[in-house]
Amino acid sequence: MAPRLIAIDNADDPGIAEFRDIRERDLTGRHNRFIAEGTVVLRMLAEAHLMGGDFAAEKVLLLRNRVEGVADILERLPDDVPVYVAEADVLDRIVGFHLHRGVLALGRRQPRDGALIDRLPERSLVLVGCGISNHDNAGSMFRNAAAFDADAIFLDETSCDPLYRKAMRVSVGSVLSVPYQRGGDAVELLTRLAERDFAIWTLSPRGEVDIRSIPASERMALVVGTEGEGLPQAVLSRFRSARIPQSPGLDSLNVATATGIALFAMSSTAKRI
Numbered sequence: 001m002a003p004r005l006i007a008i009d010n011a012d013d014p015g016i017a018e019f020r021d022i023r024e025r026d027l028t029g030r031h032n033r034f035i036a037e038g039t040v041v042l043r044m045l046a047e048a049h050l051m052g053g054d055f056a057a058e059k060v061l062l063l064r065n066r067v068e069g070v071a072d073i074l075e076r077l078p079d080d081v082p083v084y085v086a087e088a089d090v091l092d093r094i095v096g097f098h099l100h101r102g103v104l105a106l107g108r109r110q111p112r113d114g115a116l117i118d119r120l121p122e123r124s125l126v127l128v129g130c131g132i133s134n135h136d137n138a139g140s141m142f143r144n145a146a147a148f149d150a151d152a153i154f155l156d157e158t159s160c161d162p163l164y165r166k167a168m169r170v171s172v173g174s175v176l177s178v179p180y181q182r183g184g185d186a187v188e189l190l191t192r193l194a195e196r197d198f199a200i201w202t203l204s205p206r207g208e209v210d211i212r213s214i215p216a217s218e219r220m221a222l223v224v225g226t227e228g229e230g231l232p233q234a235v236l237s238r239f240r241s242a243r244i245p246q247s248p249g250l251d252s253l254n255v256a257t258a259t260g261i262a263l264f265a266m267s268s269t270a271k272r273i
Contacts, residue, residue, distance in 0.1 A: 005067065008086040011093035016084050018106045019061050021096045022165065033058070034163035036105040036173075039070055044173030045107050046076045055176050056108050057081050063091050063102025070103060107176075109163065116152055116181040117192055124151045124219045125267060126193070127259065130186040130235060131226040132159040139170025140256030141224075146174040148263040149272040153178055154193075156186040186223075187234050193221050200239040202231055203262055205252045207243030211265045214242055220270065222262050227255050 008016055022035055036045045036057075048055040060083045062070065067085060074083055092098050112119075120126065127150050132138050138160050145153050153162075159182060160167065162175045190200055198219040203211075214220075223239065225231035230252070244253060244261050252258070267273045 005083055005085045008061075008084045008090060008094075011090055013084075015082065016059075016061055016086075016094055018059070019094050019104055022104075032109045032111075032163075034107050034109065034168065035165045036107050036176075037103065037165055037169050038101050039066075039073070039103050041168055041173040041176070042070060042103055042105050043073050044176045045105055046073050048176045049078070049081075050076055053176075054109055054111060054179070056110060058106045058108055059084065060106075061086065061091070061094070061104040063088060063099070066102040116154070116179055117189075117196065119179075120151055120196075120219075122218060123270075124198070125263075125270060125272060126150060126152045126154060126198070126221045127263065128154045128156075128186070128190065128193070128221055128223040129159050129225075130156050130223065130231055131229070132224075132255065133226060134255075135160055135164045135167040136170050137227070137254070137256045138162050138164075139167040139175070141259050142167075142171035142174040142178050142180070144256070144260040144263050145178045146171075147260070148267040150178065150263060150267070153180040154189055155180065155182040156189060157183050158186075186232070187238065190221070190223065190235065190239060194239075201266070202236055202239050202241045203244070203258060204230060204236060204241045205243055207241035209240065209242045211242045211244050211262050212269075214266060214269055216269045216271070220266055222259070222266055224255055224259050224262075227252070 036042055045057050049057045057077055062085050064085050064087055127145050168175050194200055198221045199217040200221045201214055202223040
């Protein structure tokens, strides 16, 4: 059944209040609600809603000339999810800038009961981020985790929110498909993982072991830090470290690139891909 479209002619219409001044609201946060932008991310959100996972769609806002192109996605959303449609000038006034993609949705995260760490399978590969403050890097980490079959991502309390619109877009919607948890102290989190038989491997340019030489184990955790400072000494001093060999004269790789290479190596060693 095709969704009922609701025309919006006034940027102050209360039905689309959550979409107003998107950039400003990105900075203040939405308390487990988020903006999904673009066709690919909308498709991922619709799939997540359909599967009854951690995410649900609340409403959609479209540029009128984009309706036909996303009709198949809209049909997968529940009938009670309103779909608002506006012309370009009205849409731009709503969001506060020129929105050339013309596809937005308001989503809601509804975390499951219990800690993610207790829901991990016996054979697991997880990614842990410490101090990941750049939203592009956060989004890339989720995309890499999805590509190389990681079971989950853990972000410490100093890391940014992956539900931020740009992180979501860079992840190509993978934030909606890779289970994650954000919060808490990195050392405490890694200690809990170690207590559950995870082999903890921190990634550092001065790591002791070549990333290609990490032995396979049933449970592995890759730990990455922010660019520049890298991982804190409190983490490096407690757990084993690995490095990605590279040409002399270059200090380190971008954390997004390094995460992809390291996850590929670990997932290959564990014969997950």
